[in-house]
Amino acid sequence: EKILHKKDGLDKQIQKIQLQMQLESDPEKLQALEDQLTLLTGKAQAAIGELEQKDKAAATKAEESGDELDYAVPPIFKERLRYYIEQKTNNKTYLKQVYARKKQYWPIIVKEFSALGLPEEIAFVAWQESNFDPFAQTPVGARGMWQFMDFTARKYGLKVSENWRKGGYDERTDVRKETHIAAKYLYDLLAQFGADSFMLAIASYNKGENGMLRVLREVGFRKEQRDFWHLYRLKKLPEETMEYVPQILAAAIICNDPRKYGLD
Numbered sequence: 570e571k572i573l574h575k576k577d578g579l580d581k582q583i584q585k586i587q588l589q590m591q592l593e594s595d596p597e598k599l600q601a602l603e604d605q606l607t608l609l610t611g612k613a614q615a616a617i618g619e620l621e622q623k624d625k626a627a628a629t630k631a632e633e634s635g636d637e638l639d640y641a642v643p644p645i646f647k648e649r650l651r652y653y654i655e656q657k658t659n660n661k662t663y664l665k666q667v668y669a670r671k672k673q674y675w676p677i678i679v680k681e682f683s684a685l686g687l688p689e690e691i692a693f694v695a696w697q698e699s700n701f702d703p704f705a706q707t708p709v710g711a712r713g714m715w716q717f718m719d720f721t722a723r724k725y726g727l728k729v730s731e732n733w734r735k736g737g738y739d740e741r742t743d744v745r746k747e748t749h750i751a752a753k754y755l756y757d758l759l760a761q762f763g764a765d766s767f768m769l770a771i772a773s774y775n776k777g778e779n780g781m782l783r784v785l786r787e788v789g790f791r792k793e794q795r796d797f798w799h800l801y802r803l804k805k806l807p808e809e810t811m812e813y814v815p816q817i818l819a820a821a822i823i824c825n826d827p828r829k830y831g832l833d
Contacts, residue, residue, distance in 0.1 A: 580613060599803050643802055646815060653819035658830050664823075668832045670701035671824060674714070677745050681752040691755055691767060694774050696820040697813060703744050710734075713741035715751035725750035768797035768814060772806060775813040 658664055678692045698716040699705035706712045710719060712733075719729045722741050727750060730737030740746045758770040758778060762785075773781040784805050785795050797814070800806050827833040 596803070603799070603802055642798060646801065649812065649815040650819055650822075653816045654822055657816075657819055657823060661831060664830070665832065667696065667700045668824070668827065671696065674701055674703075674744055674748075677748055681745075681748045682755075685752050685756045687752060687755055687759070688767065690818075690821045691771060693817045693820040693824070694755070694771060695751070696824075697816050698774075703742050703747075712739065713747040714744055715741075715747050715754075717741055717747060717750065717754075721754075722747070722750065725753055762795070766795070766797070769795070769800075771814050771817055772797060772800075772810050776807065776810045 674695075675692075678695065679689060682689060682692055695701050695714050698711075699714045701714055703714045704712075705714065705716065707716065711717065712719075713722075717725075717727070719733060719739075719741075722729050727740040727746055729739050729741060733739040755770055755774065758773050759766060761778060762769045762773070762781070769781065776784075784800060788795070788800065788803070788805060801811060804811075823830050823832075
């Protein structure tokens with residue numbers, strides 16, 4: 570009972586710090602709050618360990634309540650995730666169009682991604698980038714389902730004519746070929762940031778690997794510092810990138826339960 574009361578108190582302190590971090594913008598104050606959060610989450614996990622030695626059932630219950638709170642994931646991220654699930658499912662007609670394209674191209678995506686041992690979830694980058702549209706194009710020149718710039722596509726072996734804007738040859742609109750280099754590119758990001766850096770790889774697809782490397786050099790070399798949630802809490806990433814990641818996870822959640830969202 571005493572240990573449970575102690576953990577309950579720690580959970581409340583953690584929630585308070587998470588809220589403060591959400592509202593804070595000063596880098597030094599954010600770092601101080603992050604240090605406090607690390608200390609408190611360590612104490613909360615130690616309390617669960619202590620409880621487990623005395624009462625396994627109570628420890629399991631306490632751990633489940635901690636998972637619900639989910640110390641690493643900022644509350645604002647959960648809010649944005651819920652927001653994007655709602656946003657993506659609001660227009661049912663368009664949602665069904667995107668889902669139909671996803672089903673059409675998913676076998677190609679799975680083949681290319683599984684060949685490199687990539688998790689399927691990371692492929693939902695294609696929803697965020699183009700809504701699975703092979704002919705999507707931005708004003709700055711990104712093109713195809715995976716939105717590669719011409720110079721990056723060439724670097725990874727695709728043929729893109731210098732005059733592609735005027736109808737020249739452009740393999741970025743070839744779903745199989747662009748998916749092949751997208752898998753290689755994401756594989757390279759995971760190789761660079763670590764196999765467990767799934768979220769960092771997604772964020773890097775938006776921010777660019779060089780931009781992400783600059784951020785990581787700024788925060789330090791320890792593993793806990795080279796972590797997406799650490800960067801998110803400290804607001805080290807651009808707002809666009811911080812919004813990009815929950816949109817991809819929202820797409821994965823929708824497609825993993827299509828019946829719930831009226832797609833099957």
